[in-house]
Amino acid sequence: IASLIRNVLLIVPVLFLTMCHADGKTTVRTINNLGAEMTIHCKSRDDDLGTHVVPVGGSYEFSFRPNIFGRTLFFCSFAWGSEFHYFDIYKAKREFPPWHDRTWSILPSGPCMWNYESSQYDICYQWNKD
Numbered sequence: 001i002a003s004l005i006r007n008v009l010l011i012v013p014v015l016f017l018t019m020c021h022a023d024g025k026t027t028v029r030t031i032n033n034l035g036a037e038m039t040i041h042c043k044s045r046d047d048d049l050g051t052h053v054v055p056v057g058g059s060y061e062f063s064f065r066p067n068i069f070g071r072t073l074f075f076c077s078f079a080w081g082s083e084f085h086y087f088d089i090y091k092a093k094r095e096f097p098p099w100h101d102r103t104w105s106i107l108p109s110g111p112c113m114w115n116y117e118s119s120q121y122d123i124c125y126q127w128n129k130d
Contacts, residue, residue: 027101028090029061030054034080034108042076042089066092075128078106085127087111 032038032054040060042049052060066072074090087110088094090102103114105121112121 024065025063026066026090027061027063028074029059029101029103030076030089030111031059031103031105032056033105034078036080038106039079040076042074044072044074064090066090083108085110086130087125087128 028042030040033056035056037056038054039051040054041051042062044064047064049062054060062074064072064074070092072090072092073088076087076089078085078087089104089111095102100116104111105114107124110124110126112124114120115122
């Protein structure tokens with residue numbers, strides 16, 4: 001019986017994840033609201049997504065399958081003018097639900113995430129410390 005309960009506890013979250021987001025992918029979108037052309041370079045431990053130049057008002061996005069053990073981390077560098085900053089654009093331990101797509105407005109003060117409940121970019125963060 002303990003084995004059955006353990007198997008159910010392992011299978012239920014996977015089925016829930018699959019039902020909620022059929023392809024299992026999460027998309028992260030960044031919108032350049034810096035007032036200047038932005039250069040973005042995103043990476044994870046396993047993937048280097050390369051450098052991309054994004055015009056003012058333009059966007060850059062990428063998709064991936066989050067690790068089911070909650071270890072997925074993507075971080076990006078953002079450069080414009082003489083400014084250069086880093087931010088953990090997707091951090092599994094911060095994101096809930098973890099498979100939900102993320103849209104970020106990139107501002108000089110830091111990134112603000114779209115809040116699906118309030119329909120605003122009102123979840124704002126500071127840049128990572130160097």
